Amino acid sequence: xxxxxxxxxxxxxxxxxxxxxxxxxxxxxxxxxxxxxxxxxxxxxxxxxxxxxxxxxxxxxxxxxxxxxxxxxxxxxxxxxxxxxxxxxxxxxxxxxxxxxxxxxxxxxxxxxxxxxxxxxxxxxxxxxxxxxxxxxxxxxxxxxxxxxxxxxxxxxxxxxxxxxxxxxxxxxxxxxxxxxxxxxxxxxxxxxxxxxxxxxxxxxxxxxxxxxxxxxxxxxxxxxxxxxxxxxxxxxxxxxxxxxxxxxxxxxxxxxxxxxxxxxxxxxxxxxxxxxxxxxxxxxxxxxxxxxxxxxxxxxxxxxxx
Amino acid sequence: xxxxxxxxxxxxxxxxxxxxxxxxxxxxxxxxxxxxxxxxxxxxxxxxxxxxxxxxxxxxxxxxxxxxxxxxxxxxxxxxxxxxxxxxxxxxxxxxxxxxxxxxxxxxxxxxxxxxxxxxxxxxxxxxxxxxxxxxxxxxxxxxxxxxxxxxxxxxxxxxxxxxxxxxxxxxxxxxxxxxxxxxxxxxxxxxxxxxxxxxxxxxxxxxxxxxxxxxxxxxxxxxxxxxxxxxxxxxxxxxxxxx
Numbered sequence: 159x160x161x162x163x164x165x166x167x168x169x170x171x172x173x174x175x176x177x178x179x180x181x182x183x184x185x186x187x188x189x190x191x192x193x194x195x196x197x198x199x200x201x202x203x204x205x206x207x208x209x210x211x212x213x214x215x216x217x218x219x220x221x222x223x224x225x226x227x228x229x230x231x232x233x234x235x236x237x238x239x240x241x242x243x244x245x246x247x248x249x250x251x252x253x254x255x256x257x258x259x260x261x262x263x264x265x266x267x268x269x270x271x272x273x274x275x276x277x278x279x280x281x282x283x284x285x286x287x288x289x290x291x292x293x294x295x296x297x298x299x300x301x302x303x304x305x306x307x308x309x310x311x312x313x314x315x316x317x318x319x320x321x322x323x324x325x326x327x328x329x330x331x332x333x334x335x336x337x338x339x340x341x342x343x344x345x346x347x348x349x350x351x352x353x354x355x356x357x358x359x360x361x362x363x364x365x366x367x368x369x370x371x372x373x374x375x376x377x378x379x380x381x382x383x384x385x386x387x388x389x390x391x392x393x394x395x396x397x398x399x400x401x402x403x404x405x406x407x408x409x410x411x412x413x414x415x416x417x418x419x420x421x422x423x424x425x426x427x428x429x430x431x432x433x434x435x436x437x438x439x440x441x442x443x444x445x446x447x448x449x450x451x452x453x454x455x456x457x458x459x460x461x462x463x464x465x
Numbered sequence: 466x467x468x469x470x471x472x473x474x475x476x477x478x479x480x481x482x483x484x485x486x487x488x489x490x491x492x493x494x495x496x497x498x499x500x501x502x503x504x505x506x507x508x509x510x511x512x513x514x515x516x517x518x519x520x521x522x523x524x525x526x527x528x529x530x531x532x533x534x535x536x537x538x539x540x541x542x543x544x545x546x547x548x549x550x551x552x553x554x555x556x557x558x559x560x561x562x563x564x565x566x567x568x569x570x571x572x573x574x575x576x577x578x579x580x581x582x583x584x585x586x587x588x589x590x591x592x593x594x595x596x597x598x599x600x601x602x603x604x605x606x607x608x609x610x611x612x613x614x615x616x617x618x619x620x621x622x623x624x625x626x627x628x629x630x631x632x633x634x635x636x637x638x639x640x641x642x643x644x645x646x647x648x649x650x651x652x653x654x655x656x657x658x659x660x661x662x663x664x665x666x667x668x669x670x671x672x673x674x675x676x677x678x679x680x681x682x683x684x685x686x687x688x689x690x691x692x693x694x695x696x697x698x699x700x701x702x703x704x705x706x707x708x709x
Contacts, residue, residue: 375555375556403555437552439548439552440552440554442516442536442552443552444565445535445536445537445540446514446536446540446544446545446546446548447540447562447565447611447615448537448540448541448565448566448568449537450537451537457557457565458554460556461554461555461556461557461558461594462554462555462557463556464556465555465557465594465596
């Protein structure tokens with residue numbers, strides 16, 4: 159691992175400088191920089207494309223598998239396909255952070271296409287943190303695609319966050335849910351400068367009593383632009399909730415287009431959306447506690463993105 | 466000691482709300498400002514906190530002219546302020562607000578102590594967001610707790626602390642105000658119509674139509690409020706709000 163990879167891992171992968179415990183695969187500039195399987199989680203290279211096949215046994219409970227990807231210089235367009243096969247009964251955390259760095263004037267891009275196949279009753283917490291670092295004219299791009307199939311009673315929790323520095327991102331998430339399966343997505347996104355971010359969610363609930371809870375919190379600062387489009391389809395008795403909140407700072411712009419489709423009389427779908435600048439009264443309240451304007455804005459945004 | 470000297474304030478549209486207020490809030494005592502709705506009480510509280518600035522007059526705290534200080538500077542100088550309508554934040558927790566108010570990290574025990582003073586169980590609320598999931602009464606009590614968490618207030622201003630609070634919590638609040646005054650010697654200024662708050666006041670100031678209608682010791686002023694003033698022709702003489 160080079161030093162830049164180590165810096166990125168500290169930010170996106172909960173890495174503290176020691177060895178990863180359990181199963182992991184570190185991707186550095188399109189190459190494998192380290193891999194380890196565990197007793198219950200087997201990681202293999204894909205045979206037909208760049209990427210991994212990750213087999214998670216039903217005996218895996220409370221384990222974490224790390225699959226960070228780092229791009230450490232320009233002129234790299236990294237494309238990777240990772241498939242997760244999760245056996246019934248497994249309960250694991252997947253940490254899939256990604257950092258893209260360039261300061262040599264060339265563009266740097268990582269495009270991770272992840273497919274999840276969750277067996278009956280399995281539970282996966284998927285944590286994904288993205289960041290771009292480095293200066294210069296080279297653009298930093300991250301374009302993740304996540305396709306998920308949840309068998310009956312499976313639960314997938316996705317906690318995704320893009321901190322800063324990514325010039326453009328297009329994030330696509332598609333999911334199909336079986337009976338009583340639950341998909342919980344919590345997306346947090348902050349853009350600044352001339353950055354652009356596009357988010358697309360497409361969730362189909364095909365099994366009785368399945369449910370999705372989709373929460374997106376974003377902050378658009380500077381001249382940045384965000385585009386949000388979610389589609390929740392309820393094809394049976396099911397519940398769907400999506401919440402899209404955005405704060406505008408400076409000349410930031412946000413387009414939010416939520417879409418709900420109810421294909422069954424017992425599909426119960428809700429969408430909530432709010433876009434606006436920070437309320438003046440929030441700033442005033444924090445000022446009465448001794449914060450100045452800048453500190454108050456920072457605190458409000460921190461809380462908003464954390465919550 | 467807080468001194469307001471000839472304070473005048475008008476709405477941007479020009480209507481004069483405060484028409485020359487001269488009052489003194491003594492140290493270590495509980496002063497209640499009361500009076501009819503629309504009389505200028507909340508405007509006065511906001512002027513003290515620096516949220517609005519007077520068109521005329523000066524505000525002095527412990528002899529220092531704070532008229533030109535901003536909200537942050539006044540807070541740091543020792544002015545605490547609890548809003549009449551609590552502000553909600555998505556994602557900011559009760560603990561966050563208490564720690565910002567205290568200016569330091571606070572222990573669970575300390576948080577429970579502060580929230581207990583306003584009738585809230587700390588363990589249940591400390592990690593909750595101060596957002597729309599809280600009821601009006603819960604938000605109000607947390608708002609008051611943020612002022613109680615401050616350790617450096619020379620004066621704490623509470624704008625209608627009773628609004629939206631249930632009877633049991635209100636009793637806690639009364640006890641808290643008494644303790645602040647008697648045990649800690651803090652200067653408290655409360656905007657209120659509530660008889661039970663007026664009953665624990667050292668001093669009462671009645672503001673009506675943007676002016677000081679009367680002021681003095683509780684023993685002197687409270688009976689005129691409860692029984693109606695001589696100048697009042699309103700038939701609702703015993704109603705506090707209607708009695709002015």
